[in-house]
C-alpha cells in the first residue's frame with residue numbers, strides 16, 4: 287500500500303473511510319479516474335483534521351453523487367450544473383464535495399467562467415493556492431500517486447500561502463477572502479509575490495466583483511473558524527470587512543465579544559468543524575452593536591434567507607428560556623439536567639453560556655458536557671440490545687434513554703478508604719517552632 291493511502295486511511299474517521307470506499311467502487315464501475323484533492327489533501331498532508339472530503343473526477347460526478355447519496359442515506363445540499371460540482375452531507379455530519387476536473391477561463395474579472403472538462407493536472411493549476419492544488423489518485427491503476435504540479439508540498443513544509451499562478455486572485459477575487467481566512471486558520475505566512483498580488487488586487491478594487499453568494503459562504507466559514515476575531519481584524523484593516531457591512535467596519539466591530547464566544551466554543555466539545563449551526567450565535571454576537579437597520583443591511587448584503595434570519599433571531603430567545611429552566615430548583619437529578627440539555631440545540635447552549643451571568647447555569651452546562659454526556663455515551667448498543675431493545679425499533683432509543691437515566695442517577699459507589707500507612711514520626715524540632723510568615 288502506498289504511504290499516502292496508508293496515511294489517508296489512518297487520518298480519516300471510519301465513516302469518512304467508508305464513503306471513500308463507495309466513491310472508489312462507483313468510479314471504478316464508471317471507468318472514471320477519481321482523486322482526493324483540495325482542502326482534504328491540504329489537511330491530510332498538514333496533519334489537520336479533515337473537514338470535507340473533496341473528490342475530483344475526470345468525468346461528470348453528478349449522477350454518481352445522486353446514487354451514492356441514495357445508497358448511504360446522504361443528502362445533496364447544493365449542485366452547480368455549470369461547473370459540475372455537488373456538495374453532500376452524510377449521516378454523522380460527514381461533508382463531501384465532488385467536482386468534475388475542469389479548466390475555467392475568465393474573459394474578465396468577475397465574469398462567469400467558461401468551463402471545460404480537463405485532466406487533473408490542468409484542474410490543479412487553475413486552483414487558488416499551491417497547498418490546495420495537490421491530488422491523490424484513488425483509482426485502481428494509479429492508486430496512491432501524488433500529483434503536485436505547483437509544488438504545494440514545499441509550501442506546506444515552509445508554512446507559506448502562494449497562489450498557483452499570477453491570475454489566481456484576479457480570476458476569482460473571492461480568493462482574497464480565502465487568503466485571509468486560510469492564513470489565520472493555518473497560521474501561515476503569505477509569500478512575498480502573493481502578498482504583492484493581494485495588494486495589487488485591492489488597489490484595483492477587484493473585491494467589488496465578489497459575489498453575494500461568495501460573501502455568504504465566507505461569512506459562514508469565518509463563523510466556523512478557530513479564530514474569527516483575528517480574521518475580522520485583518521479583514522477590517524485591509525478594507526474588506528465593509529463588503530459584509532459598512533457599519534461593522536469601525537467602532538461597532540465588537541472583537542472582545544467575538545473573542546469571548548470563540549473561547550467558549552473552544553472549551554466545549556459541542557460540535558467540531560462543519561458544525562453548521564455555529565453561524566447563528568456568531569451572527570448574533572458579531573452584530574451586537576449594530577442598529578436594527580444596520581443588521582438588516584448586513585443580512586441583505588449577504589443574501590441571508592428570511593428563514594435563516596428568523597432562525598438566528600430565535601437563538602437568544604431560546605437561550606433565555608434555557609437559562610430559566612436551568613435555574614429551576616426542581617432540577618435536582620443529573621438525569622434531569624441531561625434530558626433538558628440533550629434536547630437543546632448546541633448553538634443555544636453556547637449562547638446561554640455566552641449570555642448567562644448565573645454561576646448555577648454555567649456549572650450545570652459544564653457538568654452536562656464534561657460528566658453527563660461522556661457517561662451517556664458509554665452506554666453501548668450491545669447493552670441496549672441486552673435490555674430488550676431490537677436494533678432499529680422505536681423501543682431501542684427509549685430503552686437507551688432509560689439506561690442513561692439510571693446510570694446518571696446511580697449514586698457513586700462508596701469507595702473503601704485506603705488503609706492509612708504508618709508514617710515514621712519525624713524527630714520533633716528542638717526549641718520553639720519557627721513563626722509562620
Ligand code: CTP
Pocket residue numbers: 323324325326337338340383412413414415418419458460461464507
Ligand atoms: N477553490 C479555488 N478557488 C475558490 C474556492 C475553492 O481554487 N474560490 C479550490 C481549492 O483548491 C479548494 C477546493 O477548490 O481547496 C475546494 O474548495 P472548498 O471546499 O470551498 O474549500 P477548502 O479548501 O476545502 O477549504 P475549507 O476547509 O475551508 O472547506
